[in-house]
Amino acid sequence: MAVYGIDLGTTYSCIASIDDVGRPAVQRNLEGTDTTPSVVFFESGENVVVGQTAKDTAVLEPDNVVSLIKRDMGRDVTRPIHGIDFTPEEVSAFILLKLATDARTTTGEETRDVVITVPAYFGVAERDATRKAGRIAGLNVIDIVSEPIAAAITYGVLNPESDRTILVYDLGGGTFDTTVIALREGHIEVVCTDGDHELGGADWDARLVEHLAERFRAEHPDAGDPLDDRQTEQQLRRDAEDAKKALTSRTSHTVRVMHGGRVASVEVTREKLEELTKDLLDRTVEITGRTLATAAEKGVEDYDDLVLVGGSTKMPVVAARLQTELGLAPRLQDPDLAVAKGAALYAFEETYRRLVREGAAERAEEMANRAGLSAEQQRQIAGRKIRTVASHAFGIVVVDRETGAESVAHLVHANDELPAARTEDFFTVYDDQASADIRVMEQAGVVESADLIDNTEIATGEIRVPPGKKSGWPIGVTFELDSSGLLNVTAVEKETGERLELKVDVGGMSEEEVERSRKALSRVQVS
Incomplete structure (x- = not known):
């Protein structure tokens, strides 16, 4: 097979x-x-x-x-x-x-x-x-x-x-x-x-495209901006990629920029490309x-x-x-x-x-x-x-009982070994609270942060709380992240045993939409 x-x-x-x-x-x-x-x-x-x-x-x-x-x-x-x-x-x-x-x-x-x-x-x-x-x-x-x-x-x-x-x-x-x-x-x-x-490399290409367009505008200031024309822009992107590849083995390469009936021959050196993109390489080093x-x-x-x-x-x-x-x-x-x-x-x-x-x-x-x-x-x-x-940290939104401020409590942290599983108790905020929202968050920034703005909501659900409970009633939450980086979240109300299972199904498409797309794509000729 x-x-x-x-x-x-x-x-x-x-x-x-x-x-x-x-x-x-x-x-x-x-x-x-x-x-x-x-x-x-x-x-x-x-x-x-x-x-x-x-x-x-x-x-x-x-x-x-x-x-x-x-x-x-x-x-x-x-x-x-x-x-x-x-x-x-x-x-x-x-x-x-x-x-x-x-x-x-x-x-x-x-x-x-x-x-x-x-x-x-x-x-x-x-x-x-x-x-x-x-x-x-x-x-x-x-x-x-x-x-x-x-x-x-x-x-x-x-x-x-x-x-x-x-x-x-x-x-x-x-x-x-x-x-x-x-x-x-x-x-x-x-x-x-x-x-x-x-x-990635596309960002190096984009810097070179801007440089080529700038050189053209300087030589032909009355011919307009080549980046305002979609076809010219696409040609410049191809030329920039070709120039970048040529400069891996050569120290200079000439690109002909054509727009509005005008032509500018722009010599690009390896040194110039490195100067234009130094901050991009700096980011990779950082x-x-x-x-x-x-x-x-x-x-x-x-x-x-x-x-x-x-x-x-x-x-x-x-x-x-x-x-x-x-x-x-x-x-x-x-x-x-x-x-x-x-x-x-x-x-x-x-x-x-x-x-x-x-x-x-x-x-x-x-x-x-x-x-x-x-x-x-x-x-x-x-x-x-x-x-x-794990490539990112994952957690849920919690509320400070005194101030009402929201933050993210992470259960799985970036670079935790996979598969990872962790269970933690969280507690209701108010007396007679009828339900608890389970908002699953994923680290969005380069480093782990408890601030909501530095995280992305990837799943949400609600679990019921038995009537007449004082604030501080526990809800058990379990995060399980498998070796492929796919996440399952379970919340359990311990008195009734009610469970909320969130198989994090994100990416913009439901299972039904995936199946419809599969059937639709099968009718499309792809070559």
């Missing part, structure tokens, strides 16, 4: 599986490339194009093309196109379906069982939305796994010679994460993680420093390797700056493909272990034999453990 790992990226996506000698291998798309631009062109409501053609079309029909949709995952927003409101989950489903369909065409095998990766710093809403996107695409999502874990799995398989403590610096097209991971006797343990899911400080609090201070993941780490300034700051020689670890390969390994191992647990030994052995695994490798897979941590 074939299983797949999918790196659903902000700017590029990739799918991989395990080949017949047990190695992770990327499945090329029908255009013959390893990665597919995460861009969707809605030719009509019934015909959708994903990938490079969609990216090329953005210059001509920018209003019908969607990119960077990953930054909207978990938000209750839609993109209106051809009179239809598409959710982020639905747009992402088109990308997933393109990857799965191309893989099936290439391999001749069903592409259904998948593991999808997300940034380590994605919260509950974003992870839930990603899972739903997979289901809308008709896929069986085995699990959601963090990108640094996937990269670490690839790294551990390729470098199994000894135990290591590694710092994964993952700068992708739209997100940034930094994670400390310990590899011990084949097991993987996440020590801590931090990041920003709105910081987050990395915060991660190292958290790891030190947990007793981890020495590192064997600094592993660079994500296409944006190819910029020479990234490795140079990190080596200066951290004193570690960075290693580029297959930056564009490592996450998809690690997800494929994770999908394979999880499926193998599930078959063993369920007593399907013959199917597990058949799967292992097909991948060319030795008995020792099968033993290692069966025993491998992966431990991860």
Whole structure:
């Protein structure tokens, strides 16, 4: 049985599986490339194009093309196109379906069982939305796994010679994460993680776009602003990305900016790009420093390797700056493909272990034999453990009985080991209180804070209180956060035993809407 790992990226996506000698291998798309631009062109409501053609079309029909949709995952927003409101989950489903369909065409095998990766710093809403996107695409999502874990799995398989403590610096097209991971006797343990899911290569591109437009305006002040024209803006974004990539191997690159019948030839040097984006790189260094400080609090201070993941780490300034700051020689670890390969390994191992647990030994052995695994490798897979941590803090809103002020009491904290479960008693505020609101909150800021403004409400419910109770009547609240980062909350009134169960179902779409979208998408032609 074939299983797949999918790196659903902000700017590029990739799918991989395990080949017949047990190695992770990327499945090329029908255009013959390893990665597919995460861009969707809605030719009509019934015909959708994903990938490079969609990216090329953005210059001509920018209003019908969607990119960077990953930054909207978990938000209750839609993109209106051809009179239809598409959710982020639905747009992402088109990308997933393109990857799965191309893989099936290439391999001749069903592409259904998948593991999808997300940034380590994605919260509950974003992870839930990603899972739903997979289901809308008709896929069986085995699990959601963090990108640094996937990269670490690839790294551990390729470098199994000894135990290591590694710092994964993952700068992708739209997100940034930094994670400390310990590899011990084949097991993987996440020590801590931090990041920003709105910081990535697209922000470097945006700075370059502004620079190109500014240079054009200076040379042709009477020609108008090229950024006021959607088609010109899209062309500038493509040119900026191309220039950024060219400057990884060259020290200068010339861009022709055309608008309103005028042309400006703008030379961009690597030094200028680094100057324009210094504060963006500074932010990644600051987050990395915060991660190292958290790891030190947990007793981890020495590192064997600094592993660079994500296409944006190819910029020479990234490795140079990190080596200066951290004193570690960075290693580029297959930056564009490592996450998809690690997800494929994770999908394979999880499926193998599930078959063993369920007593399907013959199917597990058949799967292992097909991948060319030795008995020792099968033993290692069966025993491998992966431990991860919470990316954010979670809690509920509480009210100060004296002042009436609201704040957040966190039950699960960022970088707590997963799965995490904690029960705590909370108490009613007033005499004869008929019910208690359970408002579940997730940390929204970069650090944990009790202030409501620094948290996001992700679920809410109400539990009844028996009549005639004085203030201070207890309500037991339990938070359970699983290893995928998905949360369940239970509140119990102890006298009557009444229970309120909140399976935090966020991301903008209900289960009924997911099913309707899945059926609707099945009627859309995706290429």
